[in-house]
Amino acid sequence: MRDLLRSGRVRLRDEIVTDPALHLTEEQAGELTLDGEPVTASRYLYFCLYKPDQCLTAMTDDRLPCVGDYLPSELKTKKISPVGRLDYHTTGVLLLTNDGELSHRLTSPKWHQKKVYLVTYSGEALTDREVALFAKGMTLTEAGHAPEKLKSAELILLSDQQCRLVLTEGKTHQVKRMLAATGRSVIALHRESMGPLTLHEGQKPGEMYPLTPDEILALKAGTELN
Ligand code: URA
Numbered sequence: 001m002r003d004l005l006r007s008g009r010v011r012l013r014d015e016i017v018t019d020p021a022l023h024l025t026e027e028q029a030g031e032l033t034l035d036g037e038p039v040t041a042s043r044y045l046y047f048c049l050y051k052p053d054q055c056l057t058a059m060t061d062d063r064l065p066c067v068g069d070y071l072p073s074e075l076k077t078k079k080i081s082p083v084g085r086l087d088y089h090t091t092g093v094l095l096l097t098n099d100g101e102l103s104h105r106l107t108s109p110k111w112h113q114k115k116v117y118l119v120t121y122s123g124e125a126l127t128d129r130e131v132a133l134f135a136k137g138m139t140l141t142e143a144g145h146a147p148e149k150l151k152s153a154e155l156i157l158l159s160d161q162q163c164r165l166v167l168t169e170g171k172t173h174q175v176k177r178m179l180a181a182t183g184r185s186v187i188a189l190h191r192e193s194m195g196p197l198t199l200h201e202g203q204k205p206g207e208m209y210p211l212t213p214d215e216i217l218a219l220k221a222g223t224e225l226n
Contacts, residue, residue, distance in 0.1 A: 003072070004210075009035050037212055044099035045078055046216055047071075048197050051094040052205035057085040067094065070206050083107060084170055084194075092117075092191030093199055095219075096208065105223035106195070112151075112168040113195040113222060117175050123184035125160035130182050134165075140177055153178070164192075195222045 004010060010017045011033050012024070024032070032039040049070055051057070059068035059081055067082050083095040083103045097103055105111045134155040140148040154166035165175055176186045192198065196218035200209055211219070220226060 004034070010039070011036075034210075034212075037214075039213070042216075044097060044102075045075065045080060046099065046211040046219075047080070047096045047208040048199070048211060048215075049082075049094045049096055049208040050199050050203050050205050051086050051091055051191075053089050053091050056088055057082050057094065064088070067096070070208060071096070085172075086191060087173065087176075087189070090189040090191065091205060093194050093197050094191070095194060095197060102220060102223065102225060105225060106219070107170065108223075109169060111223040113170075115167050115170065115194050116192045117165045117167070118190040118192055119163050119165055119175060119179065119186055120161055120188040121163070121179055121184045121186050122161070123182075126155065126157055126163055126182065126184065128157075131155045131157065133182070134178065138178065138181065140181055142177070142181075150174070150178070161187075195219055 005018050005020055008016045008018065012028060013031055017032070049067060051067060052070075054065060055069075056064050056066040058066045059071075060066060061068075068076070071080060079098045080096050081098070081103070083097060083106050086092070086094055095106070106113055134153040137152045138150050140150065142148075148171070150171070151167075151169050153168070156164040156166070158164060165178070167174060171177070175189055179186050197211075197215065203209065
């Protein structure tokens with residue numbers, strides 16, 4: 001927040017606000033803008049992190065780099081945590097928030113969120129056969145596990161080694177397991193979007209941005225929260 005204030009992007013009416021200790025009335029708080037867009041005062045915080053490669057989806061870890069390392073120190077006491085999980089090597093969109101109800105709904109099968117992954121894989125190029133297989137909802141049959149029926153998924157073929165996969169559920173390692181079931185291996189996995197959330201133009205791995213009021217509303221609308 002201090003960095004945002006220092007950057008001069010926050011205004012109260014026409015005045016730039018730089019003092020983090022400034023006390024605002026409720027009415028004034030309603031008039032704050034960030035880059036000209038209204039900032040609503042909320043007890044909850046929402047950020048979209050570009051999760052980098054080699055990073056655990058955890059707030060702390062004794063041994064390995066984790067998502068919590070990217071949170072500015074003044075936010076470390078705010079009980080913020082990641083919504084859902086990306087694997088250690090998976091990059092891309094990861095929502096961080098302390099809004100427990102929204103977090104619960106976004107990960108619940110009841111309000112399944114569309115997630116779009118860019119997949120780089122090895123093995124034979126995927127074909128229309130797999131497009132049809134994924135579309136009808138495949139069943140994973142893995143040694144030592146009960147068969148698992150998956151929902152319909154959209155597979156878009158991009159090149160001999162790349163595809164885009166659109167899922168509406170979030171089973172553990174789902175993309176890798178779906179590709180493995182067709183005899184391919186995932187080499188790199190990048191989440192392009194989760195529900196209405198995407199990375200902002202120019203956002204780099206490890207950078208996060210606070211969600212705009214519109215982005216928060218769109219996320220809530222997708223889980224019937226207001
Ligand atoms: N599917 C996977 O296999 N890994 C992820 O990180 C996300 C989806």
